[in-house]
Amino acid sequence: MGMTVTEKIIANKANLSQVKPGQIVQAPVDFAFFHDNNAPIAIRQFSRLPNASVWDSSKVMFVLDHHSPSTTLRAAQHHQNIRDFAKKHNIKVSEVGRGVSHPVVAEEGYARPGRIILGTDSHTVGLGTFGALATGIGSTEMAAVLATGSIWLQVPETVKIWLDGKLGPNITPKDVALFLLKNFGPSFLNYAAVEIAGPLVDSLNVEERMAITIMCLEMGVKNAIMPVDEKILKYINGTQKTEKIFEADEDAVYASVVNFDVSSLEPIVATPGLPTNGVEVSQVVGIEINQATLGSCSGAFLHDLEAAAEILKGRKVHPGVRFVVVPNSSRAVEKAARSGIISTLVEAGAIFSSPACGTCGGYEVGVLAPDETCISTTTRNMDGRMGPGGLIYLASARTVAASAVMGKITDPRKLGGGI
């Protein structure tokens, strides 16, 4: 019987010729990372294991991204504990200011085809962009992985999503992600693997693809996976020969196959409460905002900064709005500084912070007061996510930038320009 890409990766890792959905297997881990929100518990749990040592310190990384740069004394102490532990066990630390775990792990070349990648962060699924099986786990489980280098996995069913067509002007991969979320809802794809492919995926650059796969978590997926092409190989400095590239068999069994044509896609905005609450922007235009936010692993890549700058060039942020920009990687900031994008954003009135998760969870930046409204490129908009009583609308960088200019939710196509 044929297998899907996810099944093939698991089978290969578990040394089995065949696996099928529902089966539980034990598999070795290729790469694991912790961030500063969840590492303290993992370290504590690890220390409870008698005589445990780290299974392979070259395959582990700590990323200090949630409370960066050391926002409170408690955060500073957590960072210190993490650095001490890392030093003791010879583990690499991605320091405060370097960026959010997922883009950093990608940039550092740890996300590669065929690998099993685990992170103590739910959005780890985004690293499936590189043809890897990437998923998030909790701190205690990560402590066990750290000691054993192995994890039990239940083979998920796979749903295939085929994306056809070309994006219209001012429509972005984030709109595609919010559109998929709107279609599948918050739990329809629980535990499932999704394979996302098609002409649209081929046309996007690597980071634009990540903007989609990262958001797939909000539909409950176990992992999301995309095909490996030349763009991916170039990004990771790999070749067809050096990488373990799996393709689905022709007779692979999918739980379902869904096709979408994105050619007529409108800008999508998720209304407060759930990221899956997507509506077309026309249904929410005119809602007044206090804050606009460009941030998080899925919404603050270089392409997001570029998109916002394109809208904001020669314009000003509305006087009643705080436009908070927190890029997701220091490399993106460097490139943006060189090309004048940062100048454009700051000139327009943006509040610019160093790379971190920051605004996404109201981690000491971009907190909302009760009754305040924010439009954001971040990943989540549950009640109270940025402060109790604050309302969060999720949208693309273009929609967020246009709304920042107008002081209310705005269709980015109204401000002209764009791709």
Place this chain on the structure above:
Amino acid sequence: MGDFILKGKVWKFGDNISTDHILPSRYMTHVEPHELAANCMKGTDPDFFSKIQPGDIIVAGENIGYGSSREQAPQAIKCAQIGAVVAKSFARIFYRNCYNVGLPAINAPDFVLDVNQGDLIEINYTQGGITNLTTGKKYEFIKPPDFLVEYIELGGLIPYLEKQLKK
């Protein structure tokens, strides 16, 4: 070891209770049990911790634990001495995290449909049965695999591993 029995009062929640509802991001630097307990369910019911008794049970609809991988969410529930979480369905990482911290996570959609806030219930975790002592009705859920029962009996993944490593 005998059957693992839980008995407590039901606190009912709706669908898509996210990890932000269970433990808001702003408490994420907390690691001490009493701090986690005090902020349990803070995002949806700020007074929750002051109302509950040890052994009470959280009952929720679809997709509880939706959102982040933060283990602090089930930790907070566990530290608040909630006996179990019963739901129509669970978000993946949250489900795993529950077991890893030694908190039973039970899929029982039929039971959830019937139960009311405040009902007293008894769960036989080992055998996969729930009795609503208030209404007298009985329900079944899929009997958990032996290793998960052992997780619960020992208090989570770490004590389980400790035992394994000692063997």
Place this chain on the structure above:
Amino acid sequence: MNKSLNGKVFKFGDDIDTGQIIPGKYVVLTDPDELASHVFEDIAPEFKSKVELGDIIVAGKNFGTGSSREHAPKAIKFSGISAVIAKSFARIFYRNAINIGLFAITLPQVDEFKENDQITINLNEGKVINHTQGKEYEFELPHKVMLDIFAEGGIIPFTKKELNLK
């Protein structure tokens, strides 16, 4: 106006800064009782459980140095302290103390005071009496401008009265 203030002594050293009186992280608070619950939290955590209404702080030089935060004298006053005696005060702290009705006296002989001494400050005669040690000290009363503000309980009631008169 209170003619005399009575209480036991809490001793502090030189250069006690406003951050030590009330750590910066609490400056977001405005409620005086909440502020008082964090007074001297980093340097004398036992202080707030020992202090009784009317007690008096005796400190070294440059008391209240640092920021302009009024939260510092407020936290002290609402913990129950009635006055601060110091070798010298940082300027803004001194102003703030008078403005919120916390009495502040400059006295060179503070080294002679011991923790827990029972003392009285007589405001009419400008005297500090140390009952435990049987000693008496004279101090210079503040300028009338300050005494008037203090007599009203601080600059807010003072201004209130002033504006109503207009």
Place this chain on the structure above:
Amino acid sequence: MGSNLMKKIFAKKLGREVKVEEIIYIEPDLVMTHDHQGPMTIREFENIGADSLWNPDKVIFVMDHRTPSQTLVAVENHQKLRKFAKKYGVTKFFDVGEGVCHDLVAEKALVRPEMVYIATDSHTVTEGALGLFATGVGSSEMASIFATGRVWLKIPETIKVTLKGTLQKGVYGKDIALRLLEIIKTGGADYKVLEFGGPGASSVSVASRMSLCNMCLEMGAKTAIFPVDNVTVEYYKEKGVGVQELYPDEDGEYISEIIVDLDQLEPLIAFPFSPDNVRSVSQLGDDVYELNQSVIGTCTGARYEDLKVAADILKGRQVKSGTRMLIVPATKDLMLRCTQEGIIETFLKAGAMVNVPCCGPCGAYGMGVVAEDESTITTGSRNFVARMGAPGAHIYLSNAATAAASAIEGKLTDPRKYL
């Protein structure tokens, strides 16, 4: 006996001579409160029960201490201040991200020579650099000024500080301040005015004068003041504002004189835990003081002059691994200028974090917090116990050049070898 600068300013305002020790009532020309003292100020103002501000045009609000919106209480405070400003007609409102109050009022030319400027911040003395009388008060007093438009002041004694020689390479206003702290000690100039002058003053830029006047507060000074000389006139001319020169009389009234020879001045560092615990960089010898963090920020060292020299030092070099570098420009306009001139790019390439203009790291207000046993160098003004986080953390104060050079080497370093 002739007049010193302070007496000239008051004489002009009151239309009569003033005497030392005299208590005067005066209407300030301008007042300011920020998000740290503002909430208590408006609370007390409401206690007074006045229905209007004495003159809303003379009132400035700046959101700079707890930004960008970093905790729930902080954002609620911002919200209260915005509402208050709107209700009472305060239009000089600088919201989150605009910059640090002391830099903003100078940059926007709101403070002018000969003014009486009162604000709820101890470092208000900074503005004395521009030839005005500037001093700090508490919240209740500001509430009273809001209601009545007047404040009482005791005319202080004045100490004359004569600067001779010329500031040398790698030496700044910060070093003059540290030298004075070494002489006068903390609290040693309680209630006094420090008046600067002498032939060396012309080699001291406005930026350096501001850092210098700022730190006179640490000596206890009621204010510090520079004459309005050619340097000041040029500073305002660039902003399109004409100002008159102002000097003290030759026989002005002073209680003492301190002479500082700028030719002999070296870069200085204040060691923990007091700003007057000063050593010069050349005294470090073979002693190694390792650093976990270097900060260029706050109202005493994040102006153009500071960022420029730091960039010159960091250009083509890297921040030492294991040391974090945090750069927080003083204002948004400055951040913009630095992005346009490539200074920000230089910082990023060197591995530094660049953050939104605010008070941030100075008092552990949400960034750059240090853990127990960590060491940080900072261009800030205070190194008291626990000022930047844990009580055991070591804080070293220096100028921006020293902070930059020390970041490269990961230890306290003489900057002159990089210039």
